[in-house]
Amino acid sequence: MKLESKLGISTGVLILAMLVSASVAHLRVQEANRLANTVADGRIPIICRARDVRAAMMTSVQSLETYILLGADRASSEHLRQVRSDNLNAADKPLAQLLELGRHYDLGADAPRIQQIQPGLVQLHSVEDEVERLNELHTPQASRQARDLLNSQILSRDAPLFESMRLLVQSQETQCDADMDRLQEANRAVLLTLWTATLLGAIVGGVISFILARRLPAQSVSSPTAPTPSPPATSPAQNSTSIPPTRSARSPAPCSRCKTVWEASSALSPTPRVHSPQAPDP
Secondary structure (H helix, E strand, O other): OOHHHHHHHHHHHHHHHHHHHHHHHHHHHHHHHHHHHHHHHHHHHHHHHHHHHHHHHHHHHHHHHHHHOOOOOHHHHHHHHHHHHHHHHOOOOHHHHHHHHHHHHHOHHHHHHHHHHHHHHHHHHHHHHHHHHHHHOOOHHHHHHHHHHHHHHHHHHHHHHHHHHHHHHHHHHHHHHHHHHHHHHHHHHHHHHHHHHHHHHHHHHHHHHHHHHHHHHHHHHHHHHHHOOOOOOOOOHHHOOOOOOOOOOOOOOOOHHHHHHHHHHHHOOOOOOOOOOOOOOO
């Protein structure tokens, strides 16, 4: 296999590995974003809103009990009734938000528990109003009926509702912890994928550089070179009649002393004569 083919295959493998790692990292990042949005926009708000509704219902019942025990005079009665009404109405806004979150997110077994909160809150509101009306009559029989209604309709029937809300909060906290664990696993998978792609790219790049360093000098040494043309042969006559090389026009002029020495040596040496062939006598 030629060097060009090997380099092409190695580069293709490197590009394919980069594409695969980028795709896996993209999928992991999308999964991490989905889990983060579920936890931040779904689980935590549901837990907070459920706790707000539960706290409003409990404070409303406590305010009603305080009103029955201490609401003898008109001033304290008016104040305690206003506190009870404010505590109960404080559950309306978080309950609406909780129902909206239940429609947008898949809560599984917790969805029926959220749907049961609104009827139970409406029933609690009506029973508390009835207890308050009976207590305002200020008669022994009406006060006794108000206490009986508080014990039988509110304290006994609201206990399952409070327990259901407690299970809702506990379930959402468990699912929130599980989503956080999966989010951490997705983050670790993204880091592992990126580091694997980086190391693989470094290894393949090093192998390609090693191959280039080994093959290119070998090819340059083994490549054939063109033969150097030999100068043409000359005859002895041509050598004898060859004219001494003249000084190039670009060479610097000799100094006067060197010129004198050269002329003297030329005068002492005999000039070779060229014998031309003579024609025969007729």
